[in-house]
Amino acid sequence: MSCPRVLLVNPAIHDFAAYDFWLKPYGLLSVAGELRGQADFACFDYLDRLHPFLLDRSELRPDRWGRGRFYCERIDPPACLRSIPRYFRRFGLPRDFFRRFLCERGPFDHVWIESGMTYWYLGVAEVIEDVRRTWPDARIVLGGNYATLCPDHARDLGADVVVEGTDLQPLWDLLGMTPDSEQPALWESYSVLKVGVLKLTEGCPFNCTYCSVPQVYGSFKSRSRQRSLAELDLLTARGVRDIAFYDDALLFEAQTVIVPFIEELMRRGAPLNLHTPNALNARFVTSEMAELMVRAGFKTFYLGFESCSRRWQHDTGGKVYSEEFAQAVRHLLAAGAEPVNVTAYQILGHPHGDVQELEDSMRFVHHLGVRGMLADFSPIPGTVDGEACRVWADLDEPLLHNNTAFPILHLGFDEVNRLKDLQRRLNRNVGRTAPI
Template identity: 55%
Template sequence: MKPRILLVNPPIYDFAAYDFWLKPYGLLRVGGRLTRHAELVLFDFMDRLVSDVPDPRSDSYGRGRFPEQRLAKPSSLRDIPRYWRRFGRNRDVFQTVLREQGPFDAVLIQTTLTYWYPGIVEVIENIRAICGSVPIVMGGVYATLCPDHAAGLGADLVIQANRTAALWDWFGIPEPPPAPPFWQGYDRLGCGVITLTKGCPFSCSYCASELLCGSFKTRPLEDCIRDLNQMIALGIQDIAFYDDALLYKPEQALIPFLHYVIDHKIHVRFHTPNALHGRFLSAELAQWMVRGGFKTFYLGYESRSEQWQQVTGDKVRTDEIAGAVEHLRSAGADPHNIVAYQIIGHPDSDIQQIEASMHFAHHLGMRIMLADFSPIPGTPDGDRCNTWIDMSEPLNHNKTAFPIRLFGADTVNRFKDLCRKMNASIG
């Protein structure tokens, strides 16, 4: 008989969270590869389209608010003047699944942001209370970046980055061939996720891409098309790319993929929540993207300061962003959906010229989304933050907390107000 395995995407404990095409993609991909070897049950605390979530409203592209409850702040974040919340489905729904759909032979837990570990603590507490000593495995971003901390949460196995071989060994099975993600674990899906590539050719000083993904590579086109077709068969209309460098070497990945989409008259809406590289967004590529169904364009443009750009990794320059915006507009992209991600609270804020950078992006007609800086352990910029905070406590990596600690709440509020006004003036 096949083992019965529970896959869990934990709830989020944070000051803020929003369903910006958020799916536990790593867990679903592992699940997809296990389907031949195991009977799988998925419990995604962040699934909004289930009957136990009241009012699961989404915008026209599938984004929406998570259910939330206000809670007392943890002691290490008491100085942050924001409300602390738990986002996601209620704990008792999970407890019912553990009681009624068990017993399970193993539980796999997805981990993401390091400072979201309280959600994992909650999940493990419930599993241990109801399922006793069932083996628990966790993998993902937090497990990779904070392995020692993760080891203290009570899982039986903590798997880092791409070391999935440890998982297959642990299950005692040969490495399963690539397979589509386990989307069939959901009753209903508003959006899906895909990647065409892995990794990034840059090494920005604030980013963990290299630690998590290694060097840049493309996925086989036939695997990407298989994943796309599976989502289409499930009726998914909005698909987010989780690539770190979707536009790099487009002749090897994005262009052949869009060729297929256009040739086969596939009509879905593509989105880019992970920042796009303005440097690679040529006039030709913009045409391909718009023709292929891309609807939202989030461009990484953290600063207009050349000095800041150079110091942090030189991923994009100002003239390149201006060119990318121009190419997108000429190709017919909706200007309201061309957005600049701009980092706020970076340790080198003194040379970043954040306000001037916001004005410049606004002048180009871009919407602005301020990306609060989170110090990521193991990155040069994250490790420098030991000067301000205790990096050994992952709650201190919280992206709402760090900019407030660096600038003060009044300054952060002023930047956010300015951002709101600029975006409102675009309409």
């Protein structure tokens, strides 16, 4: 049997805002990695900021840790988002590039499409339409977050197979192949790569009422350390300097998961900048952990604080309390983390959040001498807090899960702007004054 030709596609993003916060189609690359050597892969990543077309654009240059703006064009918003007074854009390479790529590099037997946020499905629809028009016989497989959280909606977009959740058996059945789950993600899909992703664990031991992770992954599990180390080696061999962890509970069961991994990483001695954009649980940032992380090369620390209200903390699952958060910040700063690189996420627009409490949280974080970042709430259907939002938005339309739109629908445009301004002002002097 000849090797099937498989095209991997990471779609463009249609949204009010998008920023390359170490965004990689990690699910798609991981699945492809499991068939390394068994299929002939090609990849088109609409969000690849190192594409030759973008190289001369100074506004897209990365910051010191590899983050940066995406190329974008203004477009009309879809009807259901027209009331949101912000510009709507298409982030990613122009669509013509993909159409040309399809013609020049095809035909393909299979096209696998990544899906990110549920409210990004318009980019997926665009890809399906272009593939169908150019190579109608290609089998289209859709997987990822949107396919997992909104499978019925996703099935209507016209893919042949929608892979829901983490069970990939329908895909292996379609291909008649046996995967090798010890293989790292297919990072060689990129000719130039500066930023990579690792994930040491799956799932989360907490049950936060706003999060879908417990339903999707079941109980917390560690992934194979050998696989993660092979992935680390692959990334460093390809010249990657910045690596973001996509784990939901990176520090849980630390002695058997992250500590041995970090020890191996340090033994290799590669000069890496490590990042935690998906947030750490401050409860597990002990002084030893903070020191180890700083020594190993962790540069940016995002902590999920969400709110300083004890009532809110308790009612949403009790993942972290204010005194634990404050302690974690002190440990990180004492270990040598830079205050501007320690950031607390706080939820804006949560259905049971109180604006005064949010302001108190922002000031609480500020007084600890680190940055705050408002994490605009996205209501996820099937979660307790998402379901409570049906009074403000029709969640059967995934575009209304949009995290820019929802806080505005819930709190109003002026209130959202006021809170964002306050956050900006508070962040302005972080790192210049001594923490209290």
